[in-house]
Amino acid sequence: MMNFEYTIEQKEIREMAMKFARNEMMTVATEFDLSGEFPKSLFEKAWSHGLINTCIPEEYGGVGFSAVDSVIISECLSYGCMGMNSSIMSNDLALLPIVIGGTHEQKEKFLRPFTESYKIASFCLTEPGNGSDAAGIKTTIKKDGDDFIVNGEKMWITNAGFADLFILYGTSDPSLKHKGITTIIIDPKTEGIVIGKSEKKMGHRCSDTRGITFNNVRVPKENIIGKVGDGWAIAMKTLDHSRPLVAASALGGAQCALDHSVNYAKERVQFNTAIANHQAIQFMISNMVIKVEASRLLVTKAAWLLDKGESNTKVASSAKAFAADACMEICTDAVQIYGGYGYSVEYPVEKLMRDAKLIQIYEGTSQIQRIVIAKEIFSRS
Amino acid sequence: MNIFVCIKQVPDTETKVTPNSDGTYIETSSIKWIMNPYDEYAVEQALLHKAANTGSTITVVRVGAVKDTEVLRTALAMGVDEAILVDAPDNLDSYQTAKAIKGAIEKSGKTADLILTGKQAIDDDCLQVPQLLAQLMELPSISVVVGFEGTGSDLTLRREVEGGAIEVYKTSGPCVVACNKGLNSPRYASLPGIMKAKKKPLAIHSLTDIGVNQDDVRVKYSNFVLPPEKPAGKKFEAMEEGQQAAVVAEVVGLLRTEAKVL
Numbered sequence: 225m226m227n228f229e230y231t232i233e234q235k236e237i238r239e240m241a242m243k244f245a246r247n248e249m250m251t252v253a254t255e256f257d258l259s260g261e262f263p264k265s266l267f268e269k270a271w272s273h274g275l276i277n278t279c280i281p282e283e284y285g286g287v288g289f290s291a292v293d294s295v296i297i298s299e300c301l302s303y304g305c306m307g308m309n310s311s312i313m314s315n316d317l318a319l320l321p322i323v324i325g326g327t328h329e330q331k332e333k334f335l336r337p338f339t340e341s342y343k344i345a346s347f348c349l350t351e352p353g354n355g356s357d358a359a360g361i362k363t364t365i366k367k368d369g370d371d372f373i374v375n376g377e378k379m380w381i382t383n384a385g386f387a388d389l390f391i392l393y394g395t396s397d398p399s400l401k402h403k404g405i406t407t408i409i410i411d412p413k414t415e416g417i418v419i420g421k422s423e424k425k426m427g428h429r430c431s432d433t434r435g436i437t438f439n440n441v442r443v444p445k446e447n448i449i450g451k452v453g454d455g456w457a458i459a460m461k462t463l464d465h466s467r468p469l470v471a472a473s474a475l476g477g478a479q480c481a482l483d484h485s486v487n488y489a490k491e492r493v494q495f496n497t498a499i500a501n502h503q504a505i506q507f508m509i510s511n512m513v514i515k516v517e518a519s520r521l522l523v524t525k526a527a528w529l530l531d532k533g534e535s536n537t538k539v540a541s542s543a544k545a546f547a548a549d550a551c552m553e554i555c556t557d558a559v560q561i562y563g564g565y566g567y568s569v570e571y572p573v574e575k576l577m578r579d580a581k582l583i584q585i586y587e588g589t590s591q592i593q594r595i596v597i598a599k600e601i602f603s604r605s
Numbered sequence: 606m607n608i609f610v611c612i613k614q615v616p617d618t619e620t621k622v623t624p625n626s627d628g629t630y631i632e633t634s635s636i637k638w639i640m641n642p643y644d645e646y647a648v649e650q651a652l653l654h655k656a657a658n659t660g661s662t663i664t665v666v667r668v669g670a671v672k673d674t675e676v677l678r679t680a681l682a683m684g685v686d687e688a689i690l691v692d693a694p695d696n697l698d699s700y701q702t703a704k705a706i707k708g709a710i711e712k713s714g715k716t717a718d719l720i721l722t723g724k725q726a727i728d729d730d731c732l733q734v735p736q737l738l739a740q741l742m743e744l745p746s747i748s749v750v751v752g753f754e755g756t757g758s759d760l761t762l763r764r765e766v767e768g769g770a771i772e773v774y775k776t777s778g779p780c781v782v783a784c785n786k787g788l789n790s791p792r793y794a795s796l797p798g799i800m801k802a803k804k805k806p807l808a809i810h811s812l813t814d815i816g817v818n819q820d821d822v823r824v825k826y827s828n829f830v831l832p833p834e835k836p837a838g839k840k841f842e843a844m845e846e847g848q849q850a851a852v853v854a855e856v857v858g859l860l861r862t863e864a865k866v867l
C-alpha cells in the first residue's frame with residue numbers, strides 16, 4: 225500500500241533536529257544576521273550531534289542517513305535559520321562529489337576526517353563570468369607531470385573563508401564545454417590560492433561567501449575525482465542529491481514563516497477582532513499551507529526516488545523550483561500579515577523574506593530548474 | 606554497576622487536555638508525548654555516572670501504554686543501554702506503578718545498584734512513586750536531589766529543602782534517588798544515537814507478567830472535568846481628570862463584594 229508515514233527513526237530525527245533548531249539556532253539567528261559573524265561554535269555543536277555531513281556513508285564514519293532522512297534534517301535546520309543552514313549544507317554539496325565519484329582511498333582520506341572533528345568544505349563551481357551556464361567555466365586544470373595546475377577565479381563560494389577542503393570544477397579546455405570538465409579536491413592552504421573578502425549580502429548574512437583566485441595552484445593527481453573529463457557527469461549526479469536538500473531548506477524557511485504568521489494573526493487585533501478572523505488573512509494563510517504541503521511532498525518524493533535508486537532529476541528540479549518560489553511567496557506574505565511590524569528587524573519575518581530570495585538563485589536559479597525540467601520532457605520523448 | 610532509571614511519558618506541556626468520555630482520565634488519542642522533564646535529569650545523571658564508572662549498564666523502565674514507545678527510544682538514543690516497557694494503562698495509580706517497576710527490575714535478572722527517577726511527574730504531580738518504590742524494594746530513598754557526586758554506590762547527595770537550604774546525605778549502597786531540576790543539563794539524543802537505538806534491546810511485559818493485579822489497585826479515578834472557565838475581566842475607564850477617585854472606590858467595592866478578595 226502507498227505510505228506517507230515517516231519511520232519511527234525519521235520522526236525522532238525530526239524531533240531532535242527541530243529541538244536543536246528551536247533552542248540553539250532560532251534564539252541567536254537575528255544576532256548573527258545583524259553581526260554577519262560566522263557561527264562556528266554553533267556549527268561545532270550541530271556537528272557533535274550528528275546534524276552536519278549527512279551525506280557521508282556509514283562505512284566512512286557517517287551516521288548512515290537515507291536521502292529522506294537528510295531532507296528532514298535540512299528542513300529542520302533551515303527552520304532554525306536559512307542562512308546558517310546554507311553553510312551547513314555547503315559541506316554536503318562539496319562532499320557529495322567524493323561520495324558519488326570518489327575511490328575507496330579518496331573517501332577514507334577526505335571524508336573520514338569530516339566525521340572525526342568539525343571541518344568545513346566549499347563547493348567551487350560558479351565563476352564571475354559563469355553562473356547558470358556552468359558548462360562554460362574557464363578555470364583551467366592542466367596536467368603537469370604527476371600533478372595538475374589550477375588557474376582561474378571562482379565567485380560566490382560559500383564557506384570559502386573557513387574551509388578545510390575545496391571541491392573545484394575546472395576545464396582542461398574551455399572550448400570542449402561539458403566534455404572538458406574535471407572535478408578536483410584542493411587543500412585551501414595550497415600555495416597560489418587567494419581568498420577574497422567576505423561579500424556583504426541581503427540575506428544569509430552569517431554564511432560566509434567569497435571569491436577565490438587560483439594562481440598556478442599545484443594539486444596531486446590523486447585528488448582528481450573519477451577521470452579527467454568526468455566532471456560534468458559527476459556534477460549532474462551531485463545535483464540530483466543536492467537539489468532535494470536545497471529544496472528542503474526552502475521548505476523549512478516556508479514552514480517557519482507560516483508558523484510565525486499563524487501565531488501573529490491570532491494575537492494581532494484590528495477592528496476589535498484578531499486579524500486571523502479576517503477572511504483575507506485566512507486565505508493568505510491557507511495559500512501558505514497549500515504551498516508548504518505541496519513543497520513537502522515534492523521534496524520527500526525527490527529524496528525517496530534517490531533512496532530507491534531511481535532517476536529523480538525531473539522531480540528534484542521541480543522540488544527545488546517549487547519550494548524556492550513558494551518560500552519566497554510565503555515569506556513575502558508573512559511580512560504582509562505582520563504589517564508594519566513585519567518590516568521591522570525587531571520581528572522575525574523580514575529576515576525570512578531576505579533569506580528566502582537566495583534559494584531561488586543558488587544551486588540553479590528557478591529559471592534553470594525549469595530548463596532542466598523541460599529538457600527531461602522534450603529530450604526524452 | 607547496574608543503574609536503573611524510571612521514566613514516565615507525559616503530555617507535552619503545551620497540550621490542551623480534555624477528559625475522556627467516561628471521565629476516568631484524559632483523552633490520549635491526539636496527545637504529543639514527551640519524557641517527564643524531571644526524568645530527563647535522571648537519565649542524564651545515569652549517563653554521567655556510567656561514564657565515570659566503567660562497566661556500568663543503564664536500563665530504563667517505563668510503565669505505560671505500549672503504543673507510544675517514543676520516550677524509551679529517546680532514552681536509548683541519549684545513550685541508555687536497554688529499555689523495559691511494562692504495558693499498562695496510562696492512569697495506573699502510584700502504588701501499582703511502583704510495584705510494576707519493582708517487578709520489571711526483578712524480571713530483568715539484575716540487582717539494582719542505583720535507581721534514579723524524577724522527583725515528580727508533571728502530569729498528575731503525585732510525587733509518590735520514588736518513595737513507594739524504595740519502600741517496596743526496602744531501599745533508602747532521597748528526593749529533590751540537586752547535587753550528585755561520588756563513585757559506585759558511595760554517593761554524596763544534596764537535596765533542596767524549604768527556604769533554599771540544602772541537606773547533604775551520604776550513601777553506601779543501593780538507593781532510590783529522585784532528581785530535581787538543576788542537577789545537570791540533559792543532553793540531546795544525538796542523531797547517531799537515534800540510528801543506533803533501534804538495535805538496542807527493548808523488553809515488553811504485561812502487568813500480569815510481573816505480578817501486578819486488581820488487588821493492587823489503590824486509587825479509582827472518576828469525574829475528570831476541566832476547571833471552570835474564568836469569567837472575563839472587567840475594564841474600568843479612568844483616563845479623565847477627576848474620574849479616578851470614583852473608579853477606585855468602585856473597584857475596591859467590587860473586590861469586596863464580588864471577588865471577595867478584600
Ligand SMILES: Cc1cc2nc3c(=O)[nH]c(=O)nc-3n(C[C@H](O)[C@H](O)[C@H](O)COP(=O)(O)OP(=O)(O)OC[C@H]3O[C@@H](n4cnc5c(N)ncnc54)[C@H](O)[C@@H]3O)c2cc1C
Nearest residue numbers: 347348349350354355356380381382585586587588589591
Ligand atoms: C550567497 C550565495 C552563495 C552561493 N554559494 C555558492 C557556492 O557555494 N558554490 C558555487 O559554486 N556557487 C555558489 N553561488 C552561486 C550561484 O549558484 C549562482 O549565483 C547562480 O547559479 C546564478 O548564477 P549567476 O549569479 O551568475 O546568475 P546568471 O547566470 O547571470 O543569471 C542571471 C539571471 O538570468 C537567468 N538566466 C540565465 N540563463 C538563463 C537561460 N538560459 N534562460 C532563462 N534565464 C536564464 C537566471 O535565472 C537569472 O535570473 C552562490 C551564490 C550566492 C548569491
